[in-house]
Amino acid sequence: PAPKVEPIIRNIFFEKNKSIISNEEAVKVQEIAAYLNGHPEAKVALVGYADVKTGNAKINTRLSQERAAAVAKFLQEKCNISASRITEDYKGDTVQPFAVNEENRVCICIAE
Numbered sequence: 001p002a003p004k005v006e007p008i009i010r011n012i013f014f015e016k017n018k019s020i021i022s023n024e025e026a027v028k029v030q031e032i033a034a035y036l037n038g039h040p041e042a043k044v045a046l047v048g049y050a051d052v053k054t055g056n057a058k059i060n061t062r063l064s065q066e067r068a069a070a071v072a073k074f075l076q077e078k079c080n081i082s083a084s085r086i087t088e089d090y091k092g093d094t095v096q097p098f099a100v101n102e103e104n105r106v107c108i109c110i111a112e
Contacts, residue, residue: 007112019066033079044111048090051104061092067107
């Protein structure tokens with residue numbers, strides 16, 4: 001049987017009230033792109049989040065959407081990943097994946 005390909009997960013963190021990918025976090029996006037390039041059948045799911053202690057529900061919904069979109073745009077424009085291999089979702093501040101509030105300013109990327 002063919003060896004099982006393990007998914008790759010990268011958490012792209014953002015500054016408060018921002019959806020700009022820093023140089024440090026861009027390295028992680030490039031790791032996702034390298035995985036996708038090495039696995040032509042793989043796709044990536046992007047889910048944006050915002051921390052519950054900043055802003056309000058409306059702002060945080062927009063911000064989480066912008067974070068997922070920023071990662072998708074980076075993958076497409078800087079890494080030449082086809083949009084058909086990317087799905088975007090966002091949760092605003094309704095879901096807090098991490099116990100540390102500041103870590104919820106994130107886009108979680110799962111490629112498999």
